Amino acid sequence: MDISKWAFKNRNLVYFLVMVLLIGGILSCYQMSKLEDPEIKVKLAMVVTTYPGASAHQVELEVTDVLEKSIRSMGNIDNVESYYYNDLSLIQVE
Structure with a gap:
């Protein structure tokens, strides 16, 4: 049917x-x-940046540390975890 x-x-x-x-x-x-x-209540964010041709150490010093400092100054941040690799930086914000 x-x-x-x-x-x-x-x-x-x-x-x-x-x-x-x-x-x-x-x-x-x-x-x-x-x-x-x-208003959207986001509990977790991931900041992904690329730095082509940079070593992991360069990414840490020139990208990750700078962004982490800015993110921590925003307030209402519970936790910041960062990971850096050749050409790539990942920052997880809670």
């Missing part, structure tokens, strides 16, 4: 499902934030 035949046979159930979806959509619309820039 195809879906259109089933829908015609179960017309009341189809109307009920449509109403549930419609009411759910309207309710969720009212619960959504309507600000242009809504």
Whole structure:
């Protein structure tokens, strides 16, 4: 049996499902934030930077340490972990 035949046979159930979806959509619309820039609570961020041709030591001194210092000065930072490799710096911020 195809879906259109089933829908015609179960017309009341189809109307009920449509109403549930419609009411759910309207309710969720009212619960959504309507600000242009809504506040988002991010608990974890990853800062990824590349420095092509640099050694891990150069990346640490010239990129990772500078960024870490700036990130720590922002406030509301619980934890900062950094990893650096040749050409790449990863900083995890909580």
